[in-house]
Amino acid sequence: MANPTAAMLVIGDEILSGRTRDSNMHFLANELTRHGIRLMEARVVADDHGTIVQAVRALSEQWDHVFTSGGIGPTHDDITADAIAAAFGAKIGHRADAMALLQAHYDRAGLPFNDARQRMARIPDGATLIDNPVSTAPGFTLGNVHVMAGVPKIFEAMVASVMPTLTGGDPLLSQTLRVNRGEGEVADAFRRLAAAYPDLSMGSYPFIQNGAHGTNLVIRGTDPAQIDAAMAELAALFP
Amino acid sequence: MANPTAAMLVIGDEILSGRTRDSNMHFLANELTRHGIRLMEARVVADDHGTIVQAVRALSEQWDHVFTSGGIGPTHDDITADAIAAAFGAKIGHRADAMALLQAHYDRAGLPFNDARQRMARIPDGATLIDNPVSTAPGFTLGNVHVMAGVPKIFEAMVASVMPTLTGGDPLLSQTLRVNRGEGEVADAFRRLAAAYPDLSMGSYPFIQNGAHGTNLVIRGTDPAQIDAAMAELAALFP
Numbered sequence: 001m002a003n004p005t006a007a008m009l010v011i012g013d014e015i016l017s018g019r020t021r022d023s024n025m026h027f028l029a030n031e032l033t034r035h036g037i038r039l040m041e042a043r044v045v046a047d048d049h050g051t052i053v054q055a056v057r058a059l060s061e062q063w064d065h066v067f068t069s070g071g072i073g074p075t076h077d078d079i080t081a082d083a084i085a086a087a088f089g090a091k092i093g094h095r096a097d098a099m100a101l102l103q104a105h106y107d108r109a110g111l112p113f114n115d116a117r118q119r120m121a122r123i124p125d126g127a128t129l130i131d132n133p134v135s136t137a138p139g140f141t142l143g144n145v146h147v148m149a150g151v152p153k154i155f156e157a158m159v160a161s162v163m164p165t166l167t168g169g170d171p172l173l174s175q176t177l178r179v180n181r182g183e184g185e186v187a188d189a190f191r192r193l194a195a196a197y198p199d200l201s202m203g204s205y206p207f208i209q210n211g212a213h214g215t216n217l218v219i220r221g222t223d224p225a226q227i228d229a230a231m232a233e234l235a236a237l238f239p
Numbered sequence: 240m241a242n243p244t245a246a247m248l249v250i251g252d253e254i255l256s257g258r259t260r261d262s263n264m265h266f267l268a269n270e271l272t273r274h275g276i277r278l279m280e281a282r283v284v285a286d287d288h289g290t291i292v293q294a295v296r297a298l299s300e301q302w303d304h305v306f307t308s309g310g311i312g313p314t315h316d317d318i319t320a321d322a323i324a325a326a327f328g329a330k331i332g333h334r335a336d337a338m339a340l341l342q343a344h345y346d347r348a349g350l351p352f353n354d355a356r357q358r359m360a361r362i363p364d365g366a367t368l369i370d371n372p373v374s375t376a377p378g379f380t381l382g383n384v385h386v387m388a389g390v391p392k393i394f395e396a397m398v399a400s401v402m403p404t405l406t407g408g409d410p411l412l413s414q415t416l417r418v419n420r421g422e423g424e425v426a427d428a429f430r431r432l433a434a435a436y437p438d439l440s441m442g443s444y445p446f447i448q449n450g451a452h453g454t455n456l457v458i459r460g461t462d463p464a465q466i467d468a469a470m471a472e473l474a475a476l477f478p
Contacts, residue, residue, distance in 0.1 A: 046279060213374075
């Protein structure tokens with residue numbers, strides 16, 4: 001069975017300006033790999049309506065799933081929900097189910113459920129809510145796009161809510177051999193091994209440690225027996 | 240003067256699989272901001288020729304500069320240089336200037352300058368070399384695309400080599416006010432302030448610390464006097 005594919009769309013000026021270092025992409029990449037979904041592309045775009053609409057359309061047409069982070073809070077720069085609705089030509093308004101969740105949350109906290117907070121109940125028609133156990137304001141899934149918060153703790157909780165609803169594939173496995181030689185020394189033999197195993201993907205990642213050059217040789221695939229066989233050959237090449 | 244724009248293209252299966260956490264995007268974002276170049280978009284793509292060609296073409300047409308990281312080493316999965324050449328319809332081969340640099344480097348190190356290592360001298364016709372003070376193998380600039388290594392130490396050294404050759408703009412400045420209130424409480428006043436300063440960009444970034452909700456309110460722009468004025472109003476709103 002072919003593995004499902006996915007893209008990630010990180011929405012936020014603060015990432016592009018360097019103010020904030022994104023951590024959601026790395027978290028999602030690992031979760032998807034574990035679930036046998038291939039992350040094929042990731043993009044970071046600014047808080048701009050037209051840009052978000054265009055990126056969502058392009059990615060949702062090309063891949064099985066799109067995961068977005070950022071821009072679903074109560075402030076004026078939170079424009080993701082409206083952009084997703086526009087990308088799908090869906091109506092958007094304060095939805096009763098999200099209003100009820102948030103009303104109860106702010107009642108419990110003794111805080112006013114003001115206009116800004118009600119903004120977080122703007123959910124496109126036809127979307128399914130994504131549970132937010134951290135701070136209640138929900139994400140949502142519309143079509144094949146899963147829309148989540150940017151705050152890492154909330155993003156991670158929402159990914160945990162969404163993941164069990166998705167059909168994964170065979171887990172994407174990898175094994176690594178670390179060798180204390182530079183890439184230039186191992187390249188020829190590694191290239192021949194890669195050619196001998198066309199169903200596996202092999203990558204080479206150099207590092208410098210204490211001034212010495214080393215290389216991590218990584219073999220990826222979905223068939224554990226084939227990976228084991230290739231790793232045994234690799235280990236024999238570089239004992 | 241309008242600030243020049245840029246995009247980043249991170250090339251590497253190891254980022255998309257979650258094996259490696261990219262740090263080059265965050266580094267470049269800060270360097271560009273300091274130089275007055277606006278990072279408008281970033282993409283991460285797989286080690287796939289057609290995908291890289293398509294992304295390079297799209298980004299180099301849309302933005303003033305494109306910075307790539309990854310895929311210029313000696314192994315079979317290092318396919319960036321050929322993809323950049325293809326994107327621009329340029330010829331590529333072992334270029335004499337890069338061959339001379341690398342030959343001298345491996346002679347000094349007493350290592351054979353073998354086929355794999357010579358692969359790092361594959362540079363498109365018409366490209367300018369980017370100096371690599373860490374490990375010699377050069378990056379290059381072709382058209383408006385700056386092609387650099389993925390290993391962070393080398394990427395950072397190459398960015399330092401390239402940056403002085405680029406015309407920047409007014410530095411992109413920002414100031415932050417940290418308030419111990421949730422976003423929902425500050426949103427209305429912040430929205431009105433943002434509307435009063437159309438030349439500035441204002442963003443709101445919630446955080447949770449010791450269980451309490453707080454918000455960083457960020458004002459960005461290129462005119463220091465205007466940012467100061469807006470910050471003074473903001474501080475008066477949330478003393």
